[in-house]
Amino acid sequence: MSRKSIGEIFDYTRHHSQAPELTDRVVEHYFAAGELAGKTVLDAGCRVGDHSSALLRKGARRVVGVDLSAQCLAEARRRFTGIDALEFLQRDIADLGSFADSSFDVAYCTGTMTFLAPGQARRALRELVRVTRPGGIVLVLFLRDRGTLPRIATWIADRLPLRLYRLLVEALGGWLRPLAPWVLGRQVGVSFLKNDVLWSLQGSHYGVPVALPDELLVETIRCEFCSPETTVSYRIPVPEDKRLLELGPAPAG
Numbered sequence: 001m002s003r004k005s006i007g008e009i010f011d012y013t014r015h016h017s018q019a020p021e022l023t024d025r026v027v028e029h030y031f032a033a034g035e036l037a038g039k040t041v042l043d044a045g046c047r048v049g050d051h052s053s054a055l056l057r058k059g060a061r062r063v064v065g066v067d068l069s070a071q072c073l074a075e076a077r078r079r080f081t082g083i084d085a086l087e088f089l090q091r092d093i094a095d096l097g098s099f100a101d102s103s104f105d106v107a108y109c110t111g112t113m114t115f116l117a118p119g120q121a122r123r124a125l126r127e128l129v130r131v132t133r134p135g136g137i138v139l140v141l142f143l144r145d146r147g148t149l150p151r152i153a154t155w156i157a158d159r160l161p162l163r164l165y166r167l168l169v170e171a172l173g174g175w176l177r178p179l180a181p182w183v184l185g186r187q188v189g190v191s192f193l194k195n196d197v198l199w200s201l202q203g204s205h206y207g208v209p210v211a212l213p214d215e216l217l218v219e220t221i222r223c224e225f226c227s228p229e230t231t232v233s234y235r236i237p238v239p240e241d242k243r244l245l246e247l248g249p250a251p252a253g
Contacts, residue, residue: 006115006203007068007090012166014048014071016195017079022224023054026110029221030139030235036060039105044093044128045112049076052086055108064104066091094124102133107140111225114143114200118209118249125210126247129238138236141226145207157201169198185222185229192224208232211250 027036037059043052046065055063065088067073076088091098093112107128113121121142128138157165173194181187188197212234220226220233239245 007070009162009202010047010067010069011071012162013195014069014075016191017048018050018192018196018225020050020054020057023050024057025223026051026221026225027054027058030218030233031058031106031137034059036106040064040103041106041108042066042099042104042128042131044107044109044124045115046076046088047072047111049080049086049088051108051110052076052088053080053083055106056083056085060106061085063087064089066093066096068092094120094127096127096131099131101130102136103131105133105136107132107136107138109138109140111141111196111200113140114204114206117205121205121209122247122249129236129242129245129247132238134238134240134242136238138234138238140234140236141220142208142232142234143204143206144230144232146230150201150204150206154201154204154206157198158203162202165202169194173198185227186224188224196225208250211246211248212236 036055038061039059040062041055041060041064043055043063043065046052046067047069049065052063052065062085065076065086067088067090070090073088073090080086093109094116109128113124116124125140128140132138160168173190177188177190177193216234216236218233218235220228220231222228236245
C-alpha cells in the first residue's frame with residue numbers, strides 16, 4: 001500500500017480524538033516531570049493533534065505535528081486555532097528533508113511506524129534521529145509480531161475498497177469490542193476500536209524492523225492507546241556522533 005493511501009485511510013478517522021486524560025498519561029509515562037520543559041518536539045504521525053497538545057501541556061515550548069492525512073491535519077488546525085506553539089504540516093516521516101539536521105530536542109513517534117514497510121521504517125527512524133539534536137530523545141513505538149491472525153486480518157483489510165471497509169468497520173466495531181481484552185490485552189471503547197484499531201489494520205506491518213539494543217527498551221504503558229502485549233517501546237538518546245547508532249535491519253527470526 002502506498003504512503004499516499006495511508007493518508008487517505010486516516011482521512012476517515014478525522015472526527016475521532018483521544019481524551020486529554022489519556023494522552024497526558026502516555027506522555028507522563030515516557031517522560032519524567034519537567035523533562036519536556038522548554039523543548040521543541042516533533043510529533044511524527046500526529047493525526048488530529050491529540051498527542052501534540054499533550055506534549056505542549058507537559059511543558060514543551062513548541063510542537064510540530066506532521067502527518068500524511070490532509071483531512072486529519074485540517075481538523076488539528078481547526079481544533080487548535082490560535083495556539084502559536086502548535087504547528088501542523090503534511091509530511092512523510094520517511095522523508096523529513098524540509099527539516100534541517102538537529103531541528104528538534106525530542107522526536108515523538110507513538111502510533112505511526114506500524115504503517116511503514118520495514119525499509120521505510122528504518123529510513124523514518126534515521127530521519128527522526130537526523131532531525132533530533134545530540135543529547136535529545138527519539139521515542140518510537142512498534143507493533144509486536146503476534147503471529148498469523150493479525151497478519152491475516154491485515155491481508156484481508158488491505159484488499160477491500162476503502163468505502164466497503166468503512167461500512168464493515170461501522171457495522172462490526174460494537175460486536176468486536178468484547179474480544180478486545182483477548183486480542184489487545186486491554187479494554188477499549190467502541191470509537192477507539194473503530195478508528196485506531198480496525199482502521200489501523202489497513203497497511204499495518206508487525207515486528208521491530210530495525211536492530212536496536214535491549215538497553216533502549218522501556219516499559220510500554222497499558223492504556224486504551226497501547227499495551228505491553230501489543231507494543232514495543234524504545235527511548236533512544238541521540239549521541240553526539242549519530243553514526244554510532246546502528247539502525248540496520250533486525251536479525252531474521
